[in-house]
Amino acid sequence: MNTGSTTTTFRVKDYDLAATLMSGQVFRWDRRDEGWIGVVGARWVHLRSHDCSLAAETVEPVSDWDWLARFLQVDISLNEVLLTFPGDEPMRAAVAACRGLRVLRQDPWECLASFILSSTKQIVQIRQVISLLSRKFGVPLPVPPSYAPAFAFPSPVRLAGATEAELRFCKMGFRAPYLLAVARKVASGKFDLDRLREMPLAVARNELMTLPGVGQKIADCVLLFAYGAQSAFPLDVWVLKALRQLYFPWKRASIQQLRRFATGHFGPNAGYAQQYLFHYVRTKMKMRSPKPKRTSLARVEKK
């Protein structure tokens, strides 16, 4: 009988693990021991990147690693994805800046809940809120000796039984009633996350947008990051700025114009392209303070 192992290796080329785990798709991974610590489903996982492979370690023996291969999307040929990108200069620069960035495949509930909590928050804050939420409501998981405690992402049923005040204690502010309402809909079966898989993309998107706290941007994030909708194109403030500066520096493009441009321009893997643009503007372009502040004048004068 095969009881499995606590370690495995995935052979994969062009996989920038650090960029992928820290590019605002997932919010629960921390650097440690030359690698990364995180939770996938109900398992504590340690990941480490090598030249042409990813090494994984769990606490309890695993006989079937499909769940992790799926999360990491190690079977995707990055080159085939990149070949579908438009050959324009901004896209070329974005890819060159971070070849190896991947789009993960997350659990739908964790992804949906996480992005409901993401609105108008910085990534570091999102990480903090989700950490507090998991610690307070998540099931504790076995971890190796000397490692920090780890928790599963709280289930819809668990959160549905919480109060708004308890959620607000996790510093999620006005997003608390949204998360609570959505948790209750999912827990009660009134909203079926599995059913979205069988729907055409536009229908699934509209379904998600019926949920409180879920608009176009968050719906697109969930479709892209959890359901594998490669053409979904989350349009957030960063990607907006990137499109305006890189593609329309000469005019004031409205958000609707940019949305239409994006869905037509970036092809079948538009979501993947979006992730490269997002990472590119956040790490390389340093487009801080798009409009001059009055207060900065005094500072300049002082200099």
Added chain:
DNA sequence: TACCAGGAGAGCG
């Protein structure tokens, strides 16, 4: 200290 953050919803014309 002010501004801003992987937005969404409600109220308005």
Added chain:
DNA sequence: CGCTCTCATGGT
């Protein structure tokens, strides 16, 4: 449709 305001909270 498109604009504006508000929501809570911490980072820079």
